[in-house]
Amino acid sequence: MKFLLVFDFDHTIIDDNSDTWIVNCAPGRKLPDVLRSSYERGKWTEYMSRVFHYLGDQGVRADEMKKMMTAIPFTAGMHELLNFIAQRKHMFDCIVISDSNVIFIDWILKGSSLLGVFDAIFTNPANFDDFGYLVVQNFHAHLCSECPSNLCKRKILEEFVDVQLQHGVQYTKIVYIGDGGNDLCPVKFLKKNDVAMPREGYELHRWIMQMSPEHASIRSYIIVWSTGFEILSYLKLLLEDSFEN
Ligand SMILES: [Mg+2]
Numbered sequence: 001m002k003f004l005l006v007f008d009f010d011h012t013i014i015d016d017n018s019d020t021w022i023v024n025c026a027p028g029r030k031l032p033d034v035l036r037s038s039y040e041r042g043k044w045t046e047y048m049s050r051v052f053h054y055l056g057d058q059g060v061r062a063d064e065m066k067k068m069m070t071a072i073p074f075t076a077g078m079h080e081l082l083n084f085i086a087q088r089k090h091m092f093d094c095i096v097i098s099d100s101n102v103i104f105i106d107w108i109l110k111g112s113s114l115l116g117v118f119d120a121i122f123t124n125p126a127n128f129d130d131f132g133y134l135v136v137q138n139f140h141a142h143l144c145s146e147c148p149s150n151l152c153k154r155k156i157l158e159e160f161v162d163v164q165l166q167h168g169v170q171y172t173k174i175v176y177i178g179d180g181g182n183d184l185c186p187v188k189f190l191k192k193n194d195v196a197m198p199r200e201g202y203e204l205h206r207w208i209m210q211m212s213p214e215h216a217s218i219r220s221y222i223i224v225w226s227t228g229f230e231i232l233s234y235l236k237l238l239l240e241d242s243f244e245n
């Protein structure tokens with residue numbers, strides 16, 4: 001018996017958005033208006049590419065970015081939650097699916113020595129080029145009309161579950177923990193026995209509440225959370241129940 005825990009990153013594991021937090025590295029801690037207003041819906045990676053290019057032009061380099069990123073606070077209770085999971089890895093597989101990028105997530109999780117909890121991290125590839133500029137790429141291409149062009153979290157989750165099945169791992173239950181609008185698509189992939197955990201008051205929660213029952217394409221059970229402590233309480237119940245059965 002094994003559970004799959006799927007974590008979003010921004011506003012879930014950390015209590016802010018890494019892509020907007022990086023703007024603190026810009027002169028005056030803000031972007032020029034022309035850059036800020038250049039965002040087009042669904043094209044977040046392209047927008048962030050322009051932001052990183054601007055930061056590069058301003059002389060912002062990796063060490064400064066890293067210092068800024070590792071200062072982002074974790075969501076309350078997340079350390080306790082992830083440590084609890086780390087001690088029970090025989091019961092839990094644990095992955096991150098995020099629209100941030102691999103450099104930011106590595107810095108932040110390594111800095112807190114939480115990287116080892118996760119079996120896989122799915123996020124946009126990134127690297128520093130020869131001039132010291134951060135360059136980010138699309139995670140993949142997909143045909144989903146609901147998701148930003150660079151990343152459909154449902155596709156990633158579906159493929160992960162498929163690959164695991166081919167390796168003989170079938171999950172008793174999937175628990176999906178997230179906050180954002182792009183977490184809705186993977187939540188719709190969940191089955192009746194699974195659990196969606198939207199963060200209270202955030203976009204995913206608002207989307208779920210707006211859905212009328214007859215149109216609801218969500219089959220999973222829904223549990224709202226505000227801090228990692230509530231998720232931890234739920235996981236404890238889950239383990240108690242599974243040992244009783
Ligand atoms: Mg998020």
Ligand SMILES: [Zn+2]
Nearest residue numbers: 144147152185
């Ligand atoms: Zn999608």
